Amino acid sequence: MHLRAEGLILKRICLAAALVFATLAGAGAATDQWAQFRGPRAGQIADDPTLPDSWSETENVAWKTTIPGIGWSSPVVWDDHVFVTSAIPSGDERAPIRGLYDPGDDNGSFKATHEHRWMLYDVDFKTGRIRWEKEIARGIPSIGKHIKNSFATETPVTDGRLVYTYLGSAGLLTAVDFKGKTIWTKETGALAGASEYSSGSSPALYKDRVIIVNDNRAQSFIAAYELRTGRELWNVPRQESQSWATPLVWENELRTEIVTASTNKVRSYDLDGGLLWELKGMTNLSTPSPFANQGLVYISSGYPGTSPRPVYAIKPGASGDISLVKDQTSNEFVAWYQPQLGTYNTSALVLGGYYYTLLDRGFLLCHDAKTGREIYGRQRISAESSGFTASPWSYNGKIFLLSEDGDTFVVQAGPEFKLLGKNSVNEMTMATPAVLRGSVLLRTQSKLYRIARAKK
Amino acid sequence: MKGLLRAFVSSWFAFVSCLPVCAQSLTFAPAGTIPAPVDLIRVEGTHAYVSSGRTLTIYDISSADSPKREGSYTFPEEIWSFRVVGTTAYVGANFFGLGILDVSNPAAPALRASFKTPGQAKTAAPFGSKIVVIDHMEGVVLVDASNAGKPVSAGSFFVDGYARDIVTSGAIAYAVDSPAGFYVLDLSAEKPMEPISALQTGAGLRTVEVSGSLAVLVGNGLIQLYDVSKPSAPVKIPPFKTPGSALRAAISGTTVYVADGREGVQVVDFSDRSAPKIVGRYETAGTVRDVAVAGDLLFAVVTEPTAKPQDGGKVVILRHTR
Numbered sequence: 001m002h003l004r005a006e007g008l009i010l011k012r013i014c015l016a017a018a019l020v021f022a023t024l025a026g027a028g029a030a031t032d033q034w035a036q037f038r039g040p041r042a043g044q045i046a047d048d049p050t051l052p053d054s055w056s057e058t059e060n061v062a063w064k065t066t067i068p069g070i071g072w073s074s075p076v077v078w079d080d081h082v083f084v085t086s087a088i089p090s091g092d093e094r095a096p097i098r099g100l101y102d103p104g105d106d107n108g109s110f111k112a113t114h115e116h117r118w119m120l121y122d123v124d125f126k127t128g129r130i131r132w133e134k135e136i137a138r139g140i141p142s143i144g145k146h147i148k149n150s151f152a153t154e155t156p157v158t159d160g161r162l163v164y165t166y167l168g169s170a171g172l173l174t175a176v177d178f179k180g181k182t183i184w185t186k187e188t189g190a191l192a193g194a195s196e197y198s199s200g201s202s203p204a205l206y207k208d209r210v211i212i213v214n215d216n217r218a219q220s221f222i223a224a225y226e227l228r229t230g231r232e233l234w235n236v237p238r239q240e241s242q243s244w245a246t247p248l249v250w251e252n253e254l255r256t257e258i259v260t261a262s263t264n265k266v267r268s269y270d271l272d273g274g275l276l277w278e279l280k281g282m283t284n285l286s287t288p289s290p291f292a293n294q295g296l297v298y299i300s301s302g303y304p305g306t307s308p309r310p311v312y313a314i315k316p317g318a319s320g321d322i323s324l325v326k327d328q329t330s331n332e333f334v335a336w337y338q339p340q341l342g343t344y345n346t347s348a349l350v351l352g353g354y355y356y357t358l359l360d361r362g363f364l365l366c367h368d369a370k371t372g373r374e375i376y377g378r379q380r381i382s383a384e385s386s387g388f389t390a391s392p393w394s395y396n397g398k399i400f401l402l403s404e405d406g407d408t409f410v411v412q413a414g415p416e417f418k419l420l421g422k423n424s425v426n427e428m429t430m431a432t433p434a435v436l437r438g439s440v441l442l443r444t445q446s447k448l449y450r451i452a453r454a455k456k
Numbered sequence: 457m458k459g460l461l462r463a464f465v466s467s468w469f470a471f472v473s474c475l476p477v478c479a480q481s482l483t484f485a486p487a488g489t490i491p492a493p494v495d496l497i498r499v500e501g502t503h504a505y506v507s508s509g510r511t512l513t514i515y516d517i518s519s520a521d522s523p524k525r526e527g528s529y530t531f532p533e534e535i536w537s538f539r540v541v542g543t544t545a546y547v548g549a550n551f552f553g554l555g556i557l558d559v560s561n562p563a564a565p566a567l568r569a570s571f572k573t574p575g576q577a578k579t580a581a582p583f584g585s586k587i588v589v590i591d592h593m594e595g596v597v598l599v600d601a602s603n604a605g606k607p608v609s610a611g612s613f614f615v616d617g618y619a620r621d622i623v624t625s626g627a628i629a630y631a632v633d634s635p636a637g638f639y640v641l642d643l644s645a646e647k648p649m650e651p652i653s654a655l656q657t658g659a660g661l662r663t664v665e666v667s668g669s670l671a672v673l674v675g676n677g678l679i680q681l682y683d684v685s686k687p688s689a690p691v692k693i694p695p696f697k698t699p700g701s702a703l704r705a706a707i708s709g710t711t712v713y714v715a716d717g718r719e720g721v722q723v724v725d726f727s728d729r730s731a732p733k734i735v736g737r738y739e740t741a742g743t744v745r746d747v748a749v750a751g752d753l754l755f756a757v758v759t760e761p762t763a764k765p766q767d768g769g770k771v772v773i774l775r776h777t778r
């Protein structure tokens with residue numbers, strides 16, 4: 001009995017180690033797998049001469065596949081599996097509108113009237129063939145949605161064994177294996193945020209757990225679930241009413257913590273849900289996701305209808321309330337603060353010591369990532385573009401900026417702004433692409449493209 | 457208690473609205489109405505211009521007791537706001553862009569030209585052949601309409617917040633954005649899209665009007681005046697809080713007429729800038745969402761008490777006397 005118990009323990013340790021290895025491999029490998037929103041390095045992709053610089057609807061297109069319904073979630077990729085989510089209405093619903101949109105007297109929220117099917121697709125990386133599709137839920141969404149949002153905006157995550165989808169509008173966290181079989185489902189409730197804009201915060205993985213944040217007007221929470229079983233490990237209430245930012249598992253030099261950005265506060269939790277530090281001073285719609293680079297974590301919140309619209313760079317090791325007081329631009333843990341740099345939807349990009357801000361209304365700005373000093377101010381990307389929601393990405397010394405028109409503007413990285421080109425697929429897009437193995441997986445309103453250099 | 461009061465006011469409004477209303481030092485007497493639905497109103501000379509949805513309609517108000525509908529023009533998209541100068545209406549028509557409407561023949565307004573801005577066009581104001589347009593994406597867009605039939609872009613000024621409104625007084629343009637920007641542009645300057653002044657105002661101000669040396673910013677229950685005798689250095693005057701939600705305003709001299717939402721129309725006298733005071737009030741059961749003034753006439757767009765914010769109202773024309 002004793003030996004058997006020891007054997008079981010050893011087996012579990014080995015399994016855990018394997019899982020840790022698999023997870024770290026996914027998170028840390030340059031661009032071999034793309035397991036989460038913005039990939040392993042928040043949009044920074046290792047240089048790869050096989051990656052394409054130019055494309056169109058037909059040029060450098062390895063394949064394109066129609067994905068039914070609408071989903072602004074990003075594709076994630078593991079080996080030959082490309083996973084995307086979507087919500088398919090059974091009838092016509094209001095179409096999304098490009099650009100920064102003022103809905104006027106109503107707030108842009110509306111209730112869907114048709115039954116929806118929340119779907120997960122597994123697309124073959126090589127061919128674009130839909131390998132399988134899985135209906136995760138079906139019903140009329142009970143919560144409202146902003147006209148520009150989708151009911152499948154959360155990007156799934158995968159550890160190479162299962163793919164985890166969180167669909168806030170359906171109130172379900174689900175683990176599906178690579179053959180399309182549901183392993184477990186956790187009901188979290190379809191909870192409306194204060195503005196009824198539907199959800200968007202993607203799940204995050206860390207070792208044996210998946211972490212979700214749902215800020216809503218009923219009971220906001222952050223919770224962790226066991227990957228293998230879906231068992232809730234902890235659930236911590238939050239004093240928030242809405243947010244769309246994806247939590248960041250920040251493995252810094254001192255510890256690993258979970259950083260969340262929301263309307264009232266930025267909060268960081270330990271791996272058991274204990275609050276480590278918090279920071280006040282956000283705008284009332286908080287969408288950009290925290291990300292880390294070179295020992296700092298970056299927070300942005302820039303709803304245009306409020307002021308200030310801050311960006312914070314935070315050092316590791318904080319505890320308690322680290323909010324800036326009046327007229328402060330830094331403190332022991334806030335390395336720098338810019339009061340008007342925050343973005344509405346896009347997350348920023350740090351590359352080569354520069355912090356690049358893509359304003360939703362089509363400007364690029366560059367600041368020193370360590371100090372916040374301006375390198376260049378607002379640069380108009382294109383007079384014709386209608387707006388930007390997808391977050392920027394980079395490789396081969398270039399920054400890629402995908403507009404809602406489906407135009408990817410290519411800008412040179414570095415201290416001087418220079419527009420190098422434009423690649424158009426002529427369809428609305430708000431999803432941030434996945435980039436790996438010489439390919440850009442770009443999702444438009446109706447299609448998934450694998451863009452790769454054509455073989456000569 | 458408040459419900460009872462509202463019910464009483466509502467009944468009064470519905471059935472006794474023809475009686476004069478005494479309001480402190482101003483007295484209003486209903487003169488006529490323009491039927492619903494109306495979103496916004498401007499008055500120029502003997503004509504009232506009202507928008508509703510995509511349509512701009514012109515009324516002859518020579519006789520305020522019986523306004524006469526003349527003609528209308530329907531844009532492809534919703535009208536956010538507009539201004540009328542002389543015989544031209546400058547219309548912010550959402551994604552259609554700027555519409556330049558010839559209203560010299562009120563019976564048959566004609567689209568003279570249009571200009572597509574990057575986002576949703578909200579409103580516009582002219583200076584000579586230049587037109588400044590408020591665009592939700594871009595901020596302030598300058599349009600050169602020297603070639604009347606084919607206006608072209610002549611630059612833009614990006615505002616950080618949501619661009620809301622613009623008005624011109626001669627070559628000087630005054631623009632506001634939400635939450636807090638107030639910008640002054642000199643359209644006669646070599647670089648007209650570089651503000652000669654940019655200030656942070658109180659929060660939530662959405663509209664701007666100008667009269668003489670006063671710029672009046674209104675929104676969120678506040679009236680914020682600036683002395684713009686020197687446009688490059690506006691001087692902030694202490695804000696004035698109205699009883700209601702202060703949605704829009706019209707100004708005549710130093711008197712500001714405020715569409716104060718559920719609190720009706722408030723008339724505020726700013727002749728003593730340090731001590732502004734309410735000198736008149738017109739109570740309504742519904743919401744007052746816009747006002748215009750012309751001589752002794754006040755035009756108030758009043759929605760029904762049960763109307764949603766997006767529903768239009770009717771125009772109540774009031775004659776006021778001191």
